[in-house]
Amino acid sequence: MKMVQKLISVMCYFKIYFLLAILIISCNGDKLNDLQEANNSWPKFSGGNKSLQYSPLNQIDTTNVMNLVKAWEYSTGDFKNEKPKGQIQCNPIIIDGILYGTSPKLKLFALDAETSKELWVFDPNKKLHLGRNVNRGICYWEGEFSKRIFYSIGEYLYCINAETGKPIMDFGNKGKISLKRGLEKRNKDLFVVSTSPGIVFDDKIIMGTRVSENANAASGAIQAFNVKTGLIEWVFNTIPRPGEFMFDSWPKGAYKSIGGANSWAGISLDLKRKMIFVPTGSAAYDFYGGNREGDNLFANCIIAINAETGKRIWHYQITHHDLWDRDVPAQPTLITLEKDGKHIDAVTIATKTGHVFVLDRDTGIPIFPVEEREVPKSDIPGEKTSKTQPFPIVPPPFTRQIFDESEITDISSESYNYVKNELKKYRTGSQYLPPSFQGSILFPEFNGGAAWGGTAYDTDNQLLIVNSKEKPGILTLKKNIVKKYDDGDKIDLGSEEFKRNCSMCHGIDKKGNPGNGIPTLINIKDRLEIKEIESIVKNGQGGRMPGFGHLKEATRKAIVNYLLGLKNVEVDPHMLGSESNSSLPYSHTGYNRFYDQEGYPAIKPPWGTLTAINLKEGIIQWQVPLGEYEELTKRGIPKTGRDNLGGPVVTAGGLIFIAATSDEFIRAFNIKTGDEVWKYKLPAGGYATPSVYMVDGKEFVVIACGGGKFKTKSNDKYVAFCLPKK
Secondary structure, three states: OHHHHHHHHHHHHHHHHHHHHHHHHHHHHOHHHHHOOOOOOEOOHHHOOOOOOEEOOOOOOOOOHHHOEEEEEEEOOOOOOOOOOOOOOOOOEEEOOEEEEEOOOOOEEEEEOOOOOEEEEEOHHHOOOOOOOOOOOOEEEEOOOOEEEEEEEOOEEEEEEOOOOOEOOOOEOOOEEEOOOOOOHHHOOOOEEOOOOOEEEOOEEEEOOEEOOOOOOOEOOEEEEEOOOOOEEEEEOOOOOOOOOOHHHOOOOHHHOOOEOOOOOOOEEEOOOOEEEEEOOOEOOOOOOOOOOOOOOOOOEEEEEEOOOOOEEEEEEOOOOOOOOOOOOOOOEEEEEEEOOEEEEEEEEEOOOOOEEEEEOOOOOEOOOEEEEEOOOOOOOOOOOOOEEEEEOOOOOOOOOOOOHHHEOOOOHHHHHHHHHHHOOOEOOOOOOOOEOOOEEEOOOOOOOOOOOOOEEEOOOOEEEEEEEOOOEEEEEEEOOOOOOOOOOOEEHHHHHHHHHOHHHHOOOOOOEHHHOEOOOOOHHHOOOHHHHHHHHHHOEOOOEOOOOOOOHHHHHHHHHHHHOOOOOEEOHHHOOOOOHHHOOEEEOOOEEOEOOOOOEOEOOOOEEEEEEEOOOOEEEEEEEOOOOHHHHHOOOOOOOOOEOOOOEEEOOOEEEEOOEOOOEEEEEEOOOOOEEEEEEOOOOOOOOOEEEEEOOEEEEEEEEEEOOOOOOEEEEEEEEEOOOO
16 A cells, blocks of 8 residues: 555656646747847847837937947958848847847858857858848747757748757758748749748747749748747648638639738737737739739738637738739737727738728727728729728828829929929829829839838837838839741740840840849849859849749750850740740839939938827827938938838837938937937948847847948948947
């Protein structure tokens, strides 16, 4: 009997020990979630699960911010022996005094966050030759015996030991997996990459992707991978399959050939509810939808998904049957709103059209009124536009909504007259004016409005902070003419495939549109090595150009030879067409922005703004220009604002920190008034979101200075600021 009691006692002991061990492992695995509220860390992209872009630090405040000095500057070393070219869009994370970030060539590094002393560097390019791409952030996971960094390079998700910088060899294939793993076979050779980080929930990392925006786009499915093994946990199809919810919002069989509806901008997490909030982009092709009649769910949506199971909870679509590239441009911001004496958990998103949607976090129902208004019909054969589009009534738009003659630039009489004459060529008058052969004014232009920098939220004052651009674009469709050939005809393969796949952006003449960010391809051999050109054609480049991995190698080689002016092969024209974009009857003539004769936006200033939206009252609290053209200021023109990409950060010190502008400054604003209270000229444009953290009792603000946008110089530096020693 005593032996039995002793055995039971031992078993109870081991049971308790086992349960404690499980609890310890669970607590360690959730350590990062606790860090979200810690005063000294910036543990996740956008500052935390809720994407508030907020820091509770207040050592730097409105009384001393003008005294900020450079604490350190770190060069990633990417441009030591070559001319700088590239970007850094990374919002670095800081955990336990260590800063983790990425370089223009997508190296991953760890620094002492106080001194910038380099701890380790992981360089994937030693084994992997890729076209230049961008990375906006990384993920961290910590278990009982492992600290892991996850970040994406092209189609691959890497798992790196956070302490050593070495790949975790038992994750996937020696430390990496393909983001095509959970997609259908048709996506094998299509363009699939990730530029924004996923979100970590328990033992899962949940990833969205960036895909092509043309007719050959891959599926935009959301995938959850196991953080230890890399195996698929679940897949959510944003273009529903047979039997799935909203399958009938597409033509039958659309999922077999239509792609897009992808989440490229980042994901937010409500840990308590075990819900992720996923923003999606438009279905492909972006500007013609005759082959995808219907609302096209779940494109252009906020989707609430159960993070454990991958099951849809609710969705809300901000643009029906998108023809304007009106992606949801950033990760949602999860706020708690005081309204009518109640505290409401909400989801907010600022859009490319200059609106803010505020949705109930549990149901997706708008908290403020939204109207479905009739919009113009398309006159393009085969196109069926949505009869209505949603317009938030409260809060009011943070950008102007229409560009017409009343909004023509007034910086000079010459500019006014030039733009007035040019404007007569195009259609205008509606936010949702469909694409046309004549050319339709798209306002705000293709990139917004709000962009991928996201919004920041001042929890004390219920102010949503958003930076935006106000420039018109010109959206013009053209017919894809399929030329008829006689038997025996031969054509130059490279020239023909360039016309089919590249000319819509770079032009038949290869001149591109440098003012709109589309480089000329003339004399490209003087700027790039052949291997680099081949890699870019296959894998894509930067935040816009997709890769053409779906084309046969011989076809890609022919395009490269054509660009280099080399002798090419002649082929039977009847063999062409199956690989290219010619399966659709129309394409567009490029991402054309509308400028005056001097190269300034065609609309009256401001051209870039920073706005504080009071969500308690549903009003705009203040709005100020963001950025400056010094040459225009010298001419007596009030500050106009400028192009900007990258997001704001709010601190408990009553400040907004933001770089983003093409004049290459980082600035601080008083959150109550909108007054600019500090600025610093960076070594290159800070087209990223700052991070705020504390080490050893000292508060820092750090920004990636990669440049490379808006025709500005590139660099490979991170710069941190702090108050001077007393």
